[in-house]
Amino acid sequence: MLKPTPTPTRELVSLDGLWRFAVDGPELERPWSGRLPGDREAPVPSSYNDLFLDPAVRDHVGWAWYQREVRVPRGWRGERVVLRLESATHHGRVYVDDVLVAEHIGGYTPFEADITNHVEAGASFRLTVGVDNELTPATLPPGHVVTTEDGRRRQIYHHDFYNYAGLARSVWLYSTPLEHIRDITVVTDVDGDAGRVGYQVDAATDSEVRVSLRDAEGQRVAESGGATGTLTVPDVVLWQPGAAYLYTLTAEVVRDGAVVDSYSLPVGVRTVEVRGQEFLINGEPFYFTGFGKHEDTPVRGKGHDPAYLVHDFELLDWIGANSFRTSHYPYAEEVLEYADRHGIVVIDETAAVGLNLGVAGGMTARNPPLTFSEEGLGVQMRHTHAQHLRELIQRDKNHPSVVMWCIANEPASQEEGAYEYFEPLANLARELDPSRPITYTAWLMANADNDRVASLFDVIGINRYYGWYIDNGDLSSAEAHLEADIRSWIEKYDRPVMMTEYGADTFAGLHSLFDMPWSEEYQVAYFQMHHRVFDRFPGFVGEHVWNFADFRTTTAVHRVDGNKKGIFARDRRPKSAAFELRRRWRGLEGRKPSE
Numbered sequence: 104m105l106k107p108t109p110t111p112t113r114e115l116v117s118l119d120g121l122w123r124f125a126v127d128g129p130e131l132e133r134p135w136s137g138r139l140p141g142d143r144e145a146p147v148p149s150s151y152n153d154l155f156l157d158p159a160v161r162d163h164v165g166w167a168w169y170q171r172e173v174r175v176p177r178g179w180r181g182e183r184v185v186l187r188l189e190s191a192t193h194h195g196r197v198y199v200d201d202v203l204v205a206e207h208i209g210g211y212t213p214f215e216a217d218i219t220n221h222v223e224a225g226a227s228f229r230l231t232v233g234v235d236n237e238l239t240p241a242t243l244p245p246g247h248v249v250t251t252e253d254g255r256r257r258q259i260y261h262h263d264f265y266n267y268a269g270l271a272r273s274v275w276l277y278s279t280p281l282e283h284i285r286d287i288t289v290v291t292d293v294d295g296d297a298g299r300v301g302y303q304v305d306a307a308t309d310s311e312v313r314v315s316l317r318d319a320e321g322q323r324v325a326e327s328g329g330a331t332g333t334l335t336v337p338d339v340v341l342w343q344p345g346a347a348y349l350y351t352l353t354a355e356v357v358r359d360g361a362v363v364d365s366y367s368l369p370v371g372v373r374t375v376e377v378r379g380q381e382f383l384i385n386g387e388p389f390y391f392t393g394f395g396k397h398e399d400t401p402v403r404g405k406g407h408d409p410a411y412l413v414h415d416f417e418l419l420d421w422i423g424a425n426s427f428r429t430s431h432y433p434y435a436e437e438v439l440e441y442a443d444r445h446g447i448v449v450i451d452e453t454a455a456v457g458l459n460l461g462v463a464g465g466m467t468a469r470n471p472p473l474t475f476s477e478e479g480l481g482v483q484m485r486h487t488h489a490q491h492l493r494e495l496i497q498r499d500k501n502h503p504s505v506v507m508w509c510i511a512n513e514p515a516s517q518e519e520g521a522y523e524y525f526e527p528l529a530n531l532a533r534e535l536d537p538s539r540p541i542t543y544t545a546w547l548m549a550n551a552d553n554d555r556v557a558s559l560f561d562v563i564g565i566n567r568y569y570g571w572y573i574d575n576g577d578l579s580s581a582e583a584h585l586e587a588d589i590r591s592w593i594e595k596y597d598r599p600v601m602m603t604e605y606g607a608d609t610f611a612g613l614h615s616l617f618d619m620p621w622s623e624e625y626q627v628a629y630f631q632m633h634h635r636v637f638d639r640f641p642g643f644v645g646e647h648v649w650n651f652a653d654f655r656t657t658t659a660v661h662r663v664d665g666n667k668k669g670i671f672a673r674d675r676r677p678k679s680a681a682f683e684l685r686r687r688w689r690g691l692e693g694r695k696p697s698e
């Protein structure tokens with residue numbers, strides 16, 4: 104799925120800005136059929152939850168409505184007109200005047216509506232978008248709604264981050280010619296000094312397709328004809344972690360010698376491979392340093408914000424992180440584009456978090472059914488999961504920064520039924536993208552002995568909280584337990600193992616001379632202990648701290664104004680541990696200290 108961008112044959116209008124806004128209620132029968140009542144306005148992109156002071160908005164469960172007028176540029180007569188929503192969390196319905204033109208379930212991937220037959224160039228229309236934040240046993244992430252004694256609906260879910268909702272990413276109106284390029288897929292390889300760019304152009308036409316590649320200076324370095332082929336780049340400059348280099352691939356549809364459609368895509372030439380216990384980028388062992396992140400900022404919630412985007416990447420650079428994981432859902436595509444341009448490596452994750460009925464917000468639930476049984480999440484979840492996987496790979500397949508797909512975070516992988524659930528998904532990921540390794544993250548209760556799914560994946564990610572949820576305040580026991588745990592995975596599986604989560608809640612500004620959990624000193628000591636242990640394992644392939652920054656969560660007794668495992672506070676000020684990580688990672692430069 105091509106991200107809309109202006110080209111010589113395509114135009115783009117941003118629909119970001121203030122829209123009319125209302126949450127659903129009995130007075131709203133067909134909200135799309137006229138002007139939304141009330142005077143509320145909400146910005147796009149932004150989650151809506153923290154904007155207003157009305158708890159009825161913040162705690163709303165169900166549909167909320169956005170509306171604005173849109174004028175189609177008058178020059179678009181004879182063109183295809185497309186609406187594109189980068190996301191609608193978690194279920195979106197789009198109306199052009201009174202007509203439903205698109206519906207999409209899944210809160211973190213884009214969807215489009217071809218509205219050519221519903222609009223006229225030069226005229227305006229009423230655009231209404233409904234977004235439903237309800238999580239059910241069949242959605243990703245899963246959840247369910249309970250009715251309180253006083254009749255309110257409350258959303259329950261099994262992950263800790265707050266269920267922000269709304270139009271958190273951009274909305275676009277764009278034009279394409281009728282004969283147009285639908286999609287482009289690029290897979291790169293390296294052969295000696297030459298780069299190979301395999302491409303496939305999916306075009307809604309039988310006219311000729313032409314493809315060319317330019318280097319960063321704009322010099323044409325390769326060209327080819329036909330919808331499928333391989334471009335060879337002599338003396339290729341590789342896309343490297345920390346040293347991004349991007350070519351530009353341009354695909355054109357040509358009829359009678361004239362270009363009727365044209366689309367350009369940045370291309371980084373690099374290889375990714377798992378060999379034995381090593382993770383290789385461009386044939387070189389790569390050691391991941393960095394974080395699990397969240398899209399989370401004050402007021403905007405999960406709303407994409409280019410200022411935080413730039414600032415977060417500045418902080419990644421300052422601290423010496425070479426990578427991050429898009430925990431626990433696909434991030435705005437602008438984030439991946441920025442990573443492509445700045446040489447940051449990404450593990451790209453689906454929204455499959457909370458596939459674990461034994462956990463409810465970090466605590467053990469009472470007698471839950473087996474997660475992957477019919478009484479548990481059931482067969483519908485497999486379809487949902489497959490759809491999420493398809494849409495993630497479809498959107499992100501061309502980003503050189505993305506080196507691995509993470510199929511799920513902390514599923515109940517030790518439970519009966521887990522292998523049967525994940526086998527088809529692992530196969531699907533490999534079929535959709537044979538060029539990238541796949542991973543998942545194993546939770547605390549899934550160990551090398553009882554985990555049932557690790558053999559399906561190329562890389563094993565382990566999330567461990569020794570010294571926090573286990574051995575809290577006792578770092579010496581934690582050290583022994585951590586070491587034994589890592590050793591058991593490495594000895595059992597001949598494949599790369601990395602730490603995908605480790606962290607300790609820390610209240611910025613709280614200090615102690617003792618090993619006191621929640622203090623900044625304890626967080627520092629916690630990381631020092633972990634790093635001592637990691638360095639005892641030459642086969643280990645990386646360390647991703649949980650979390651980059653403090654983030655908003657659902658309320659829970661073990662959450663003080665959110666999750667405080669951030670290395671940076673929610674406003675991005677550093678805690679003491681930031682300096683500790685910087686010392687280590689700046690010295691590592693993508694390798695282990697021992698190398």
Ligand code: GCB
Binds near residue numbers: 263465566649
């Ligand atoms: C985990 C989850 C993550 C939580 C974290 C925590 O294992 O993967 O989403 O935020 O623990 O802090 O409890």
